[in-house]
Amino acid sequence: MSGWSVEIDARTCIGTGMCVGAAPKYFQRKSSKSVPVHDHVEPDEDLLDAAFACPAEAIRVRDEATGDVLVPEA
Amino acid sequence: MTERYPFSEPERLEVDPGYARTREGEGLTRVQLPYGTPTYIATRYEDVKSLLSDPRFSRELAVGEDEPRVMPYVHRPDALTTMDPPRHSRLRRVVSKAFSARRIEALRPSTQQIVDALLDRMENEGGPLDLMRSYALEVPMLVVCELLGVPYEDRDRFHDWSSVLASTASSGVGVDELMRANEDLRAYLGKLIALRRTEPAEDLLSVLAEAHDTDDRLTEDEMVSLAWSVLLAGYEITAYEIGNFAYTLLTGPEHLKALLDDPGLVERAVEELLRQVPLTSASFYPRRAAEDVELGGTLVRKGEAVLPSMMAANRDETVYPNAEKIDFSRDATGHLAFSYGIHHCLGAQLARMELQVVIASLLRRFPGLRLAVDVDDIPWRKGSILRGPLELMVTW
Ligand code: HEM
Numbered sequence: 001m002s003g004w005s006v007e008i009d010a011r012t013c014i015g016t017g018m019c020v021g022a023a024p025k026y027f028q029r030k031s032s033k034s035v036p037v038h039d040h041v042e043p044d045e046d047l048l049d050a051a052f053a054c055p056a057e058a059i060r061v062r063d064e065a066t067g068d069v070l071v072p073e074a
Numbered sequence: 075m076t077e078r079y080p081f082s083e084p085e086r087l088e089v090d091p092g093y094a095r096t097r098e099g100e101g102l103t104r105v106q107l108p109y110g111t112p113t114y115i116a117t118r119y120e121d122v123k124s125l126l127s128d129p130r131f132s133r134e135l136a137v138g139e140d141e142p143r144v145m146p147y148v149h150r151p152d153a154l155t156t157m158d159p160p161r162h163s164r165l166r167r168v169v170s171k172a173f174s175a176r177r178i179e180a181l182r183p184s185t186q187q188i189v190d191a192l193l194d195r196m197e198n199e200g201g202p203l204d205l206m207r208s209y210a211l212e213v214p215m216l217v218v219c220e221l222l223g224v225p226y227e228d229r230d231r232f233h234d235w236s237s238v239l240a241s242t243a244s245s246g247v248g249v250d251e252l253m254r255a256n257e258d259l260r261a262y263l264g265k266l267i268a269l270r271r272t273e274p275a276e277d278l279l280s281v282l283a284e285a286h287d288t289d290d291r292l293t294e295d296e297m298v299s300l301a302w303s304v305l306l307a308g309y310e311i312t313a314y315e316i317g318n319f320a321y322t323l324l325t326g327p328e329h330l331k332a333l334l335d336d337p338g339l340v341e342r343a344v345e346e347l348l349r350q351v352p353l354t355s356a357s358f359y360p361r362r363a364a365e366d367v368e369l370g371g372t373l374v375r376k377g378e379a380v381l382p383s384m385m386a387a388n389r390d391e392t393v394y395p396n397a398e399k400i401d402f403s404r405d406a407t408g409h410l411a412f413s414y415g416i417h418h419c420l421g422a423q424l425a426r427m428e429l430q431v432v433i434a435s436l437l438r439r440f441p442g443l444r445l446a447v448d449v450d451d452i453p454w455r456k457g458s459i460l461r462g463p464l465e466l467m468v469t470w
């Protein structure tokens with residue numbers, strides 16, 4: 001399998017909308033929180049930038065081929 | 075029709091009925107601020123959230139001589155608050171880690187120490203004393219100085235620069251004075267950062283210096299602007315928010331009692347107060363449409379500006395029933411006090427943590443806290459973007 005998986009932990013998301021504002025292609029509002037538009041995506045730096053900016057570290061991006069966690073940084 | 079804005083000079087923490095009128099009316103209202111082009115103002119919760127997260131609305135395009143604004147000076151184009159992606163993302167990434175929820179939580183014990191030491195001093199001094207000077211202005215100054223690495227001895231100079239820079243059109247502070255304060259503060263910060271290059275420390279200024287030196291991600295000006303935003307945003311805003319929260323609790327016995335009876339309520343209380351307390355005297359930081367966009371029943375043409383009113387959005391009845399009323403049992407999360415979207419307050423987690431520690435510790439130490447003056451004799455800040463008591467005499 002190639003590509004990345006994207007998840008948002010609904011318990012830690014504090015609904016800042018930073019991800020939605022930064023990458024509306026990948027994130028959308030759902031009531032007071034945010035959710036990924038797709039669970040599986042092609043690699044894209046814009047997605048990483050948006051994910052890194054999450055102050056709650058609620059966004060998790062994984063490389064599906066290697067299983068490596070790209071965001072959050074350890 | 076274009077209305078004048080601010081709708082009125084703010085009195086204490088009162089909210090002009092103009093906000094409710096425009097929120098409940100049709101489309102977006104057009105207003106003229108003291109400086110800049112006419113602009114629309116968005117006051118409904120959904121509209122404000124859309125405005126703040128729609129990339130077609132640009133912050134960068136709104137900045138310049140013609141930016142609709144209440145403050146006389148023109149914002150620099152190289153600050154976080156005046157940039158669009160990708161420049162904004164690049165800059166924000168350098169500092170975002172230092173402000174993550176996890177990192178801020180780690181600052182809670184040292185914040186508690188700062189707060190406890192100030193409360194000890196107040197207890198020794200005895201009441202009545204000015205809560206603004208002894209507490210509200212002290213905590214954020216000490217916290218932000220520690221975070222950035224600004225020496226505490228310089229706090230008086232810093233305070234003066236900061237209050238000059240928060241002046242609005244009605245304050246009588248001239249543009250020259252503003253520009254001078256701005257240049258002095260920038261020069262001062264530049265010097266501190268230069269020091270960190272030779273002697274790095276465990277602070278944010280060192281992080282900035284390193285980001286400049288090692289991978290050339292930050293220019294000299296960007297570095298100074300970042301430090302500038304963190305200092306100014308981190309100090310006075312939080313200080314007056316503490317003052318306003320204290321005023322609200324001391325003049326609302328039922329809220330004070332609720333917190334005294336159940337100290338575990340503090341997190342909810344802080345969110346509800348962030349939602350309900352109008353901290354600023356006017357909206358600021360308009361966005362400009364990069365193309366035609368439909369918003370709140372109005373077609374905003376390319377090049378037109380829209381001002382977000384977070385305060386009005388936080389009082390939208392469709393989202394918060396009885397919005398005018400403070401109610402610690404409501405779920406206020408989702409409020410827009412820290413904005414929304416890519417410019418969401420960098421210091422939000424820090425401010426929340428500070429406010430929680432500040433309020434909880436104050437009431438724990440002085441359960442009998444009360445005003446030592448008549449409410450009508452409390453002097454209020456005027457001619458500033460921030461509202462708040464200038465002096466809040468209390469005793470216990
Ligand atoms: C109760 C306290 C505070 C409130 C109500 C508040 C409110 C806000 C708001 C509404 C914005 C966004 C404006 C916009 O959408 O353009 C903002 C941005 C910002 N705040 Fe705060 N703030 C507070 C405390 C702090 C603290 C403690 C810090 C730093 C130590 C801070 C640093 C910043 C910075 C750097 C930005 C710019 C972010 C960007 O444009 O990417 N703030 N704040």
Ligand code: SF4
Nearest residue numbers: 013014016017019054
């Ligand atoms: S940036 Fe993080 S906290 Fe903010 S809405 Fe997105 S996932 Fe939630």
